[in-house]
Amino acid sequence: MADPRFFTCRGPLSIARICELTGATAAPLADGNLLIEDVAPLAMATSGHLSFLDNTKYLTDLGTSEAGFCLLRAEHTDKAPKGMILLVSDNPYKAYALAAQAFYDQGGTGGNISPGAFVDSSAEVGNNVRIDAGAVVGPGVVIGSDCVIGAGASVSHCLIGNNVRIYPGVRIGQDGFGFAPDPAGHVKVPQLGRVIVEDNVEIGANTCIDRGAGPDTIIGAGTWIDNLVQIGHNVVLGKGCIIVAQVGISGSTKLGDFVVVGGQVGIAGHVSIGTGAQIAAKSGIIGNIEAGAVVGGYPAQPLRDWHRQSVMLARMVKDRKSGK
Amino acid sequence: MADPRFFTCRGPLSIARICELTGATAAPLADGNLLIEDVAPLAMATSGHLSFLDNTKYLTDLGTSEAGFCLLRAEHTDKAPKGMILLVSDNPYKAYALAAQAFYDQGGTGGNISPGAFVDSSAEVGNNVRIDAGAVVGPGVVIGSDCVIGAGASVSHCLIGNNVRIYPGVRIGQDGFGFAPDPAGHVKVPQLGRVIVEDNVEIGANTCIDRGAGPDTIIGAGTWIDNLVQIGHNVVLGKGCIIVAQVGISGSTKLGDFVVVGGQVGIAGHVSIGTGAQIAAKSGIIGNIEAGAVVGGYPAQPLRDWHRQSVMLARMVKDRKSGK
Amino acid sequence: MADPRFFTCRGPLSIARICELTGATAAPLADGNLLIEDVAPLAMATSGHLSFLDNTKYLTDLGTSEAGFCLLRAEHTDKAPKGMILLVSDNPYKAYALAAQAFYDQGGTGGNISPGAFVDSSAEVGNNVRIDAGAVVGPGVVIGSDCVIGAGASVSHCLIGNNVRIYPGVRIGQDGFGFAPDPAGHVKVPQLGRVIVEDNVEIGANTCIDRGAGPDTIIGAGTWIDNLVQIGHNVVLGKGCIIVAQVGISGSTKLGDFVVVGGQVGIAGHVSIGTGAQIAAKSGIIGNIEAGAVVGGYPAQPLRDWHRQSVMLARMVKDRKSGK
Numbered sequence: 001m002a003d004p005r006f007f008t009c010r011g012p013l014s015i016a017r018i019c020e021l022t023g024a025t026a027a028p029l030a031d032g033n034l035l036i037e038d039v040a041p042l043a044m045a046t047s048g049h050l051s052f053l054d055n056t057k058y059l060t061d062l063g064t065s066e067a068g069f070c071l072l073r074a075e076h077t078d079k080a081p082k083g084m085i086l087l088v089s090d091n092p093y094k095a096y097a098l099a100a101q102a103f104y105d106q107g108g109t110g111g112n113i114s115p116g117a118f119v120d121s122s123a124e125v126g127n128n129v130r131i132d133a134g135a136v137v138g139p140g141v142v143i144g145s146d147c148v149i150g151a152g153a154s155v156s157h158c159l160i161g162n163n164v165r166i167y168p169g170v171r172i173g174q175d176g177f178g179f180a181p182d183p184a185g186h187v188k189v190p191q192l193g194r195v196i197v198e199d200n201v202e203i204g205a206n207t208c209i210d211r212g213a214g215p216d217t218i219i220g221a222g223t224w225i226d227n228l229v230q231i232g233h234n235v236v237l238g239k240g241c242i243i244v245a246q247v248g249i250s251g252s253t254k255l256g257d258f259v260v261v262g263g264q265v266g267i268a269g270h271v272s273i274g275t276g277a278q279i280a281a282k283s284g285i286i287g288n289i290e291a292g293a294v295v296g297g298y299p300a301q302p303l304r305d306w307h308r309q310s311v312m313l314a315r316m317v318k319d320r321k322s323g324k
Numbered sequence: 325m326a327d328p329r330f331f332t333c334r335g336p337l338s339i340a341r342i343c344e345l346t347g348a349t350a351a352p353l354a355d356g357n358l359l360i361e362d363v364a365p366l367a368m369a370t371s372g373h374l375s376f377l378d379n380t381k382y383l384t385d386l387g388t389s390e391a392g393f394c395l396l397r398a399e400h401t402d403k404a405p406k407g408m409i410l411l412v413s414d415n416p417y418k419a420y421a422l423a424a425q426a427f428y429d430q431g432g433t434g435g436n437i438s439p440g441a442f443v444d445s446s447a448e449v450g451n452n453v454r455i456d457a458g459a460v461v462g463p464g465v466v467i468g469s470d471c472v473i474g475a476g477a478s479v480s481h482c483l484i485g486n487n488v489r490i491y492p493g494v495r496i497g498q499d500g501f502g503f504a505p506d507p508a509g510h511v512k513v514p515q516l517g518r519v520i521v522e523d524n525v526e527i528g529a530n531t532c533i534d535r536g537a538g539p540d541t542i543i544g545a546g547t548w549i550d551n552l553v554q555i556g557h558n559v560v561l562g563k564g565c566i567i568v569a570q571v572g573i574s575g576s577t578k579l580g581d582f583v584v585v586g587g588q589v590g591i592a593g594h595v596s597i598g599t600g601a602q603i604a605a606k607s608g609i610i611g612n613i614e615a616g617a618v619v620g621g622y623p624a625q626p627l628r629d630w631h632r633q634s635v636m637l638a639r640m641v642k643d644r645k646s647g648k
Numbered sequence: 649m650a651d652p653r654f655f656t657c658r659g660p661l662s663i664a665r666i667c668e669l670t671g672a673t674a675a676p677l678a679d680g681n682l683l684i685e686d687v688a689p690l691a692m693a694t695s696g697h698l699s700f701l702d703n704t705k706y707l708t709d710l711g712t713s714e715a716g717f718c719l720l721r722a723e724h725t726d727k728a729p730k731g732m733i734l735l736v737s738d739n740p741y742k743a744y745a746l747a748a749q750a751f752y753d754q755g756g757t758g759g760n761i762s763p764g765a766f767v768d769s770s771a772e773v774g775n776n777v778r779i780d781a782g783a784v785v786g787p788g789v790v791i792g793s794d795c796v797i798g799a800g801a802s803v804s805h806c807l808i809g810n811n812v813r814i815y816p817g818v819r820i821g822q823d824g825f826g827f828a829p830d831p832a833g834h835v836k837v838p839q840l841g842r843v844i845v846e847d848n849v850e851i852g853a854n855t856c857i858d859r860g861a862g863p864d865t866i867i868g869a870g871t872w873i874d875n876l877v878q879i880g881h882n883v884v885l886g887k888g889c890i891i892v893a894q895v896g897i898s899g900s901t902k903l904g905d906f907v908v909v910g911g912q913v914g915i916a917g918h919v920s921i922g923t924g925a926q927i928a929a930k931s932g933i934i935g936n937i938e939a940g941a942v943v944g945g946y947p948a949q950p951l952r953d954w955h956r957q958s959v960m961l962a963r964m965v966k967d968r969k970s971g972k
Contacts, residue, residue: 001843002840002841002862003788003805005770005787006804006805006842007840015704027890032702039840039862040807040862041861041862041863043863044863055918057918073656091828093828093837094774094828094830094835095839096828096837097827097828097835097836097838100837101836101838101839103838104840109926114766116784118873119864128908132784132802133784134782134783134784134800134802139659148894150819151766151784151802151804152782152784152800152801152802166917167819167822167823168784168802168819168822169800169802169817169819169854169856171870179875180832189868197754200650200833202863204820204822204825204856205819205822205856206817206854206856206860206876210802216933218875222765224825224834225826225876226825227819227825227858227878228854228856228876228878240831240833240834242829242834243897244898245856245878246896246914248892258831260829263878263896263898263914264896264912277906281914281916282914282932283933288919311945313957313961314957315657316957316960317956317957317960318953319954320956320960321953322954
């Protein structure tokens, strides 16, 4: 059970209700009125708990789990212990997400502006927005409804849509790294754009998003950004992108929709990444990437070629060691 | 036009005034008294706007731009649309920077210490310093004149020069990562140095600069540091260096003047990087680098060799695929 | 001498006292009652100062140092200038750490909760805890005794042990990056775990530690984490680990005890790193690593093989240039 100091469980909920919310199908003989008390991971769950299996690395946990209920794919039902009530879903992770949301309030926005927050009197803040202690909202900023601005975050020179979650320590809207290099003293280029954050965006802790230099920096609707990410000035992210922790995207680069960028990737400035492209963790991108491409390495290449290269190098080193 | 909620335009300004400020030369027949209303990027500008062309990736934008005025190099004047008034400069980006500074106040320091800032009574703060809400200035800290300490930044154990801009969330002066490793418990080495930030330095959002262990950590005059950079204890950066986002510089390493370090580079501890050296993004530096060297890769090597290596590897993988 | 604006020296201390504290052995003829005024690095020390030699890169500094006293290994005593009083130790860096602690208070916790800190009324704070301005302690959080929560840090959904130092700008306990990706809108997975920080842990500036998704995220006793590190949800770090700056550890990965992770390393999710493993800076870890292994590269391999690979590649490029 989640620690009641931090979380409040709204269970029990019936199997029928969970199936309705998640689209899962209960095993034929299961009684839809049976009550599920709570959710828990396979390794920690007991008889009243609903768990899930998605990543097959955890198949062993399934076999030994004491969970009373489990969301999983049809192909894994025969790996479950006898007596476990199985709720079959094509997407057990998404189904678990929806079930867990039913059991636990997601930390509602609550419409509470902390007395420890600093909100400029010229900022416009929508309905049901939570602003935590230490957060700083600058002059002229517009924040839509149902947003959270986390502890110690600072936002300036930006327009923020609805249902946006800005995590603690995020920095939005400061000057980009824009200057004409000069041995007599770098000459600052005034940064005259804004940051536009569209609806349903999440921005992880201590991530930095610089405002545009002239055009705006834009974070497309439904895009999720992890912690400690750097987004340079004029960058445009499409809709539904996933940007993993510690990625750096240089100025004026544009990502299409649904691009997935692995952790610690670096992307050069002024390049375009096509819709649906996927970039392996730690890659370095120095040119345009086509829509749908799956790439890795530095400079990035098709992921398969990059793997081949790694295997080839390992073999060559082995051959040299053995004197071939 | 820049969003008036965030920026105030001081235009119009005459062509003659802009030429005077930037050193650009207007086309022979241009009337110096003609007024320019504002600045804007090529793709957004209209007839009253001054734009610029520097990066040739944007030559297409020049051809289709509706800008009334444009700063560019002599070699690009024939690519501009007819009727556009051309201001020729050897360094159009720097010229644009100076012009844009004339149109827009750079967010003056204003001498305003926010009531939401926490400034220790023993700190010394110079004239015309702006300290934003949530910033924390520790005991004994000295800040020169014309500085900005951004929202939520914290500075301790440091002496800061004049005209220094510290962005939101920056951490200066905390203990470095100094300890004698020991299975019975790592033994902390007291960090007894300071951070010295010389004049005209910019330090980007959420960047961390640890104080010296005994010697000081020093950031040379006119050096610009981007966001999310890590600077270890005892590091010395020369004058006019450019450190791009997410770089990590380990303890006791020294950079000469005008060193350029690309994004996500890592530099080992106790090494020296010579004056004017340039390090490609994502490189790993584990030894000394000579003055003026241009290097890339991990371990770093002359940039040309690193490119050769990449090309060679790609070819080898291709050959293997095709059975050669 | 350390800047008295920031540090207070408790010297002088006698040679005998320093030997007692550090286990060092003074040269046979040295008078144990001789007083040492202060500590200083070799290059800055004068006759009243105690210095140390550990890293042999600084042997030259030893030869020219004016330090009156020096901690060093027996094998280096013949490199010291005549007249310098030598204190021989098997571990001079640890000995110096202990000596410097005797000369300088380490910035005691002091039991002072800043009026500029925001501590929720339902949080439990132990004895002798310092909480600096701008720090935010969320509801239900438990903090043990003798801890420091640095300026502008935020902690939520966590239980913190004794003698833990959390540096400025640290983010602990926010939601992990947990969602089921979906083109119609990523579906958030409620993050129902906590962060457990055991005793004697240090967490560097602007580092982020997400709370568990169901299990807890755990930082083992005596582990030291540098600045700007990302720790994903459900990660478990063993005891006494050393995590250098800008490392990223993805969700559900487990490290054994005394693992050393170099700067800018990335570790994939759901992998295990065995006790005592050492990972070279900038490596990319995508699978399990055995206890005691020393690895480097991406994908990581035995460090020696990775070095061989680098040497081999450099030679191949050279051969091609010279037409071989």
